[in-house]
Amino acid sequence: MTASLIQHQPRREPGRSLGPAGRPQAPARPATSRSLRLVAQQEGLIQIHTAPFRGSFSGVFSQALRSAGLGSRVLITQFLKGGVDQGLESSLWLCGRLQWLRPAVAGCLAEPCAPVPSAAPAAGPLGQAALPLDSVCDRDREAVEAVWAYSRDQLLGGLVDQLVLDELGLAVDLGYLCAAEVTATLERRPSHVDVILTGPAMPVALMAMADQVTQLRRGF
Numbered sequence: 001m002t003a004s005l006i007q008h009q010p011r012r013e014p015g016r017s018l019g020p021a022g023r024p025q026a027p028a029r030p031a032t033s034r035s036l037r038l039v040a041q042q043e044g045l046i047q048i049h050t051a052p053f054r055g056s057f058s059g060v061f062s063q064a065l066r067s068a069g070l071g072s073r074v075l076i077t078q079f080l081k082g083g084v085d086q087g088l089e090s091s092l093w094l095c096g097r098l099q100w101l102r103p104a105v106a107g108c109l110a111e112p113c114a115p116v117p118s119a120a121p122a123a124g125p126l127g128q129a130a131l132p133l134d135s136v137c138d139r140d141r142e143a144v145e146a147v148w149a150y151s152r153d154q155l156l157g158g159l160v161d162q163l164v165l166d167e168l169g170l171a172v173d174l175g176y177l178c179a180a181e182v183t184a185t186l187e188r189r190p191s192h193v194d195v196i197l198t199g200p201a202m203p204v205a206l207m208a209m210a211d212q213v214t215q216l217r218r219g220f
Contacts, residue, residue, distance in 0.1 A: 044190070044191060045195075045211040046209055048207065049216070050213070050216070051200055052200055056214075056216050068095040072161040077101045078102050081108055081166070081167075083107040087103060087143065103147045109144070109176065112175055113141055113175035144176040148182075151163065158190040166198045168197050168206075169201045183203075183206065
């Protein structure tokens with residue numbers, strides 16, 4: 001009895017070709033079916049926290065401190081808080097990455113910046129009242145402008161990841177800072193820096209630039 005040898009061919013599935021060994025091959029993937037992964041671009045925001053009372057800074061400070069603890073470079077500038085012997089040379093550092101800056105002024109600034117006449121002007125050589133060489137307001141304005149200039153350079157240079165500007169709007173309203181310069185600076189900020197503005201007063205131009213506005217109100 002002669003036995004016949006039958007060679008079994010692999011079953012060919014529709015749409016699949018056979019390889020050299022007779023095994024089915026996976027269909028080639030069209031080049032157009034590859035998925036593209038877009039690299040997410042980090043984009044900073046301008047956030048405003050405002051309130052009719054001075055109470056919007058505490059929550060923002062906690063947020064800034066947490067960001068510094070996670071590795072971000074943070075600068076907090078309080079423009080109208082003084083009386084603690086700070087200034088550029090004596091700013092505080094927290095977590096090694098958070099710089100807390102206040103102007104070198106005698107106390108907190110709450111009044112419009114206007115020249116303060118001396119109580120008893122010294123008499124000039126011809127009996128005329130001699131004007132003081134500088135006024136308290138001029139010195140206070142220079143101190144506020146100094147911390148603003150430093151904060152501006154840190155922002156435009158991209159040297160921080162988060163910048164908190166406390167009572168910036170009020171400093172503009174009281175005449176310590178130029179509104180046009182502040183607006184122009186924020187418009188030129190690097191895209192990756194988060195800028196947070198706090199305080200009871202906020203100019204309309206800054207409100208229009210904000211990506212997020214949070215308004216605190218007392219309970220009714």
